[in-house]
Amino acid sequence: MSERDSGSLGRAKATSRAKTSDQASFGAFVRKPVEKAEGKAKAQVSAAASGAAEMRLETAESWPADAVEVGKIVDAYGLKGWVKVAAHADAGHGGDALLSAKRWWLxxxxxxxxxxxxxxxxxxxxxxxxxxxxxxxxxxxAMRGTRVYISRSEFPALDADEFYWVDLIGLDVVNVAGVHLGKVADMIDNGAHSVLRIEYPASDKTGKPATAERLIPFVGVFVKTVDQAARQITVDWEADY
Structure with a gap:
């Protein structure tokens, strides 16, 4: 993360979420369907009513501290000033925040x-x-190439057993025996489920400090609890795996 920006989450990462169901154990990441009908636009609350209908200049100080990069403007759409955005998540993931947010930070x-x-x-x-x-x-x-951010506070609410990837980055990971395994550095989508990429301090072959990583599938058999308040994930995983 740089400056006060939350940074890009990468493709298929902005708003992927975990959900428990009879078919998927705790921690399995699933995709949320998104309305595909192109003729249905989701109108936001009229900004004109609040006197904020125009674009405005911002500074690093006025930029939201919880801004998360969710996409990039890649083209114009139509003749009336609409923009086309490539979300940093496949349609159905990152679209949720883009569709629900009342203000975009550019x-x-x-x-x-x-x-x-x-x-x-x-x-x-x-x-x-x-x-x-x-x-x-x-x-x-003229706006092509503009990076689009949304305030995390404007992301759609999730159920108690669902998580945005951005909220998992940086959490400590410990196993059931209390051994610290590192911090979540990234999330990986392997198609079947999501994977925690965890970084931890180690030594290279010469004995110099280095950073190592371990990958833990984000599925119920391994992920036992996610405590966002304590910023900790508990897993059934040995340090020497």
Whole structure:
């Protein structure tokens, strides 16, 4: 994470979530379906009513401390100023936050701006949106390459047994015997389930300090508890595995 930005989560990571069900044990990550009908736009609360319908300049100080990068503007969409966003998660993952957030935080080079999301919808494998202050296609085209952030507080709420990947990064991992195994550095999606990538201090062949990693499948047989308040995950996993 750099400056006050939360940084990119990578493809298929922004809002993947874990869910318990009769078919999936605790910790199994599943995808949430997203409305595919392109003709249905999700209109946000009118920003005009709050007097914040236009794009505004921001600074590092005014940038949300909980901003999470969720995608990048890749093109204009249509002739009326809509933008097309490639989410850092497949459609159905990162789209949730992009569709629900009332304000998008925009970083283009070193320039920071924010804009209200007036309307947004899924379109094929991307998200398209109408932003306040973007009135025509030329303005939308000029925004290509802009990184899109959403305040973590605007992410859709999850059930008690569900987790956003961004909330797992940095948590301590201990086994059931209380041995510290390291910290979650990243999450990996192998198609069948998610995997915790854990980093811990070690030594290289010459005895110099180094960083090692271990991979633990995020499935119920191994992951026993996730305590976000204590910032700790307990796993059934030996230190010498």
């Amino acid at each position: 970083l283009q080079g070193r320039e920071r701006k924010s804009a209200p999301s007036l309307q947004s919808k899924t379109h094929s494998d991307s998200i398209v949106a109408q932003l306040g202050g973007v009135a025509d296609r030329d303005v939308a085209l």
